[in-house]
Amino acid sequence: MATHKILLLPGDGIGPEVAAEAKKVLKLFEEAGYGSFETETDLVGGAAIDAHGKPVTDAAVALAKDADAVLFGAVGGPKWDKVAYEIRPEAGLLRLRKDLGLFANLRPAICYGALAEASSLKRDLVEDLDILIVRELTGGVYFGEPKEIVTLESGEKRAVDTQIYTTGEIDRIARVAFDLARTRRNKVSSAEKRNVMKSGVLWNQVVTAIHAKDYADVELEHVLADNCAMQLVRKPKQYDVIVCDNLFGDILSDVAAMLTGSLGMLPSASLGAPDAAGRRASLYEPVHGSAPDIAGQGLANPLAMIGSVAMALRYSLGLGEAADKLEAAIGSVLASGARTRDIAPAGANAIGTGEMGDAVVAAL
Amino acid sequence: MATHKILLLPGDGIGPEVAAEAKKVLKLFEEAGYGSFETETDLVGGAAIDAHGKPVTDAAVALAKDADAVLFGAVGGPKWDKVAYEIRPEAGLLRLRKDLGLFANLRPAICYGALAEASSLKRDLVEDLDILIVRELTGGVYFGEPKEIVTLESGEKRAVDTQIYTTGEIDRIARVAFDLARTRRNKVSSAEKRNVMKSGVLWNQVVTAIHAKDYADVELEHVLADNCAMQLVRKPKQYDVIVCDNLFGDILSDVAAMLTGSLGMLPSASLGAPDAAGRRASLYEPVHGSAPDIAGQGLANPLAMIGSVAMALRYSLGLGEAADKLEAAIGSVLASGARTRDIAPAGANAIGTGEMGDAVVAAL
Ligand SMILES: CC(C)[C@H](C(=O)O)[C@@H](O)C(=O)O
Ligand SMILES: CC(C)[C@H](C(=O)O)[C@@H](O)C(=O)O
Numbered sequence: 213m214a215t216h217k218i219l220l221l222p223g224d225g226i227g228p229e230v231a232a233e234a235k236k237v238l239k240l241f242e243e244a245g246y247g248s249f250e251t252e253t254d255l256v257g258g259a260a261i262d263a264h265g266k267p268v269t270d271a272a273v274a275l276a277k278d279a280d281a282v283l284f285g286a287v288g289g290p291k292w293d294k295v296a297y298e299i300r301p302e303a304g305l306l307r308l309r310k311d312l313g314l315f316a317n318l319r320p321a322i323c324y325g326a327l328a329e330a331s332s333l334k335r336d337l338v339e340d341l342d343i344l345i346v347r348e349l350t351g352g353v354y355f356g357e358p359k360e361i362v363t364l365e366s367g368e369k370r371a372v373d374t375q376i377y378t379t380g381e382i383d384r385i386a387r388v389a390f391d392l393a394r395t396r397r398n399k400v401s402s403a404e405k406r407n408v409m410k411s412g413v414l415w416n417q418v419v420t421a422i423h424a425k426d427y428a429d430v431e432l433e434h435v436l437a438d439n440c441a442m443q444l445v446r447k448p449k450q451y452d453v454i455v456c457d458n459l460f461g462d463i464l465s466d467v468a469a470m471l472t473g474s475l476g477m478l479p480s481a482s483l484g485a486p487d488a489a490g491r492r493a494s495l496y497e498p499v500h501g502s503a504p505d506i507a508g509q510g511l512a513n514p515l516a517m518i519g520s521v522a523m524a525l526r527y528s529l530g531l532g533e534a535a536d537k538l539e540a541a542i543g544s545v546l547a548s549g550a551r552t553r554d555i556a557p558a559g560a561n562a563i564g565t566g567e568m569g570d571a572v573v574a575a576l
Numbered sequence: 577m578a579t580h581k582i583l584l585l586p587g588d589g590i591g592p593e594v595a596a597e598a599k600k601v602l603k604l605f606e607e608a609g610y611g612s613f614e615t616e617t618d619l620v621g622g623a624a625i626d627a628h629g630k631p632v633t634d635a636a637v638a639l640a641k642d643a644d645a646v647l648f649g650a651v652g653g654p655k656w657d658k659v660a661y662e663i664r665p666e667a668g669l670l671r672l673r674k675d676l677g678l679f680a681n682l683r684p685a686i687c688y689g690a691l692a693e694a695s696s697l698k699r700d701l702v703e704d705l706d707i708l709i710v711r712e713l714t715g716g717v718y719f720g721e722p723k724e725i726v727t728l729e730s731g732e733k734r735a736v737d738t739q740i741y742t743t744g745e746i747d748r749i750a751r752v753a754f755d756l757a758r759t760r761r762n763k764v765s766s767a768e769k770r771n772v773m774k775s776g777v778l779w780n781q782v783v784t785a786i787h788a789k790d791y792a793d794v795e796l797e798h799v800l801a802d803n804c805a806m807q808l809v810r811k812p813k814q815y816d817v818i819v820c821d822n823l824f825g826d827i828l829s830d831v832a833a834m835l836t837g838s839l840g841m842l843p844s845a846s847l848g849a850p851d852a853a854g855r856r857a858s859l860y861e862p863v864h865g866s867a868p869d870i871a872g873q874g875l876a877n878p879l880a881m882i883g884s885v886a887m888a889l890r891y892s893l894g895l896g897e898a899a900d901k902l903e904a905a906i907g908s909v910l911a912s913g914a915r916t917r918d919i920a921p922a923g924a925n926a927i928g929t930g931e932m933g934d935a936v937v938a939a940l
């Protein structure tokens with residue numbers, strides 16, 4: 213029986229609550245004979261700042277590198293709003309992404325039919341929506357140098373951030389997008405601002421070139437990032453896979469997620485390049501944040517975290533069948549009418565975080 | 577009778593068609609005794625590339641500087657997709673913004689009740705929506721240097737764009753936002769990515785400081801740009817004035833515009849700093865693009881361009897009363913049921929560009 217090493221980094225706010233439900237699910241799969249899940253837990257974000265004065269320790273990063281998959285909750289909250297930039301909670305997540313080489317961030321935006329009413333968009337525009345945003349995650353303005361604030365002789369300050377992309381960085385993320393499109397509706401929309409940014413010009417060139425060379429069977433369209441944001445609101449179903457840089461991906465994936473009305477439902481995967489043995493670093497996290505306003509009250513929706521477990525089973529642990537079962541269980545729990553507060557219609561009864569986790573376990 | 581110098585830069589695609597309707601309106605105000613409107617017309621964008629090999633000539637820039645207001649149509653189209661980056665159609669617009677010092681871009685996102693059905697959002701979320709995006713327009717990643725693509729020794733290419741903001745640049749755009757908020761619902765939401773970008777950190781600090789010093793009576797909230805994009809989709813009416821940098825403003829204003837369902841209706845103003853005599857450079861343009869697919873067919877909606885004339889009357893020509901009348905005329909034309917194709921319900925009759933312009937003139 214295979215042993216799977218899982219590192220849990222619950223983080224802050226509702227992170228620990230939803231991570232606890234992920235553990236229930238892993239335990240069940242272990243009992244069902246899908247392997248032995250060795251879970252370790254460590255701190256990240258504000259919790260790590262409080263304990264260690266930094267948002268992730270070298271030891272936690274080492275554990276993450278050594279794990280078959282990292283399950284990450286959420287970081288941040290008002291308590292840490294005033295900590296220095298270098299050790300802010302988000303820096304823990306950014307360091308994990310960079311040190312583990314997690315360049316490919318997959319963010320599905322799926323609208324569950326049963327939840328279409330929760331969307332702010334009209335039902336027919338979003339019902340059964342299924343978009344995949346493929347976001348570059350270790351480059352661009354997130355990590356480029358110089359990144360600094362300097363004081364000028366005049367006393368004024370000047371802040372600089374640097375957006376950098378190389379051919380190789382664009383090439384590898386575009387391949388991920390094209391490969392995934394082939395397993396879906398075979399269309400890739402590449403979003404950039406080539407009319408303003410040189411990185412957009414290079415992005416456009418590289419995507420066009422590898423499309424012609426290796427992926428001519430996949431439909432490719434280029435769209436300006438601002439127009440893409442608009443089109444997502446206007447007619448989201450025109451998209452299948454959207455590939456874009458780190459910053460545009462941050463915004464476009466949030467817009468896409470919000471369209472679905474199912475923010476509390478959406479998982480994400482961040483993947484590194486496979487090594488010689490085919491093993492790759494990976495981190496799975498819900499798209500929602502730490503929601504400090506409802507933390508500790510058992511109100512959070514654990515389905516995004518549980519969906520992240522499904523992605524981990526599929527992409528990192530070679531347990532595609534278990535992933536299918538878990539996703540089917542989520543679907544049947546929703547079909548049965550179970551709703552946490554965030555997805556319950558106004559006035560309807562809502563269940564808590566633990567009950568929702570139990571319902572998924574029961575459905576399995 | 578005052579003389580008002582207006583430079584018309586119709587540009588490409590539907591630009592000339594909608595600009596022609598703007599001229600009709602100016603002519604009427606002249607006849608009604610609001611002053612003498614001396615209009616000149618010049619080329620910009622693809623039209624200027626075809627004629628002069630560059631997207632705007634020095635002579636046109638000089639005319640723009642000399643004008644009391646520039647009325648700009650739209651630029652770009654597939655015909656010029658392959659021209660060199662330095663002379664692409666958009667470069668004409670960017671040069672005008674920079675050379676005229678148009679640092680403050682005001683983009684109202686208004687949902688006309690009569691058109692709320694055209695929004696992809698549910699009616700109650702957008703009906704009577706009235707947001708103003710104040711976008712910094714002459715700084716940030718649009719103009720920062722280095723901005724280049726270099727070929728590395730390995731043969732790989734590397735593209736670099738640079739986001740730069742100084743205290744002074746942030747200060748002056750924030751003041752525009754606070755001043756405008758005071759004439760509206762007295763709330764400013766400042767959007768940045770301080771959790772990832774140093775320019776976001778400085779932005780946040782400067783906005784916070786001048787708020788405390790000079791605008792404590794205005795409600796201020798800070799919101800991460802990705803969350804702002806989400807919240808615009810989720811619950812747009814929570815916003816009054818949103819202030820942000822050039823790139824975030826590009827995307828957020830497009831999302832806000834699309835929410836209204838009235839893209840063909842939305843004007844914008846780009847303003848410079850007042851000189852000693854209180855005069856400031858200004859350019860007015862519809863938010864929509866050049867729409868090459870419908871160009872030359874008389875189908876375009878001229879109301880965004882006509883609304884831009886209203887903003888010019890108000891902000892540059894000291895004719896606030898005329899502006900009010902023009903906006904009222906637009907409202908009454910809509911109330912009478914006149915619709916161009918973009919805002920007509922499916923199956924309903926639509927009128928053309930010229931007829932819509934005539935209807936506004938008649939209502940005046
Ligand atoms: C927490 C923050 C640094 C992060 C990002 O900007 O990438 C988040 O918004 C996300 O999208 O994962
Ligand atoms: C045409 C383009 C350069 C421009 C921009 O990116 O600013 C446009 O999208 C806008 O928003 O005015």
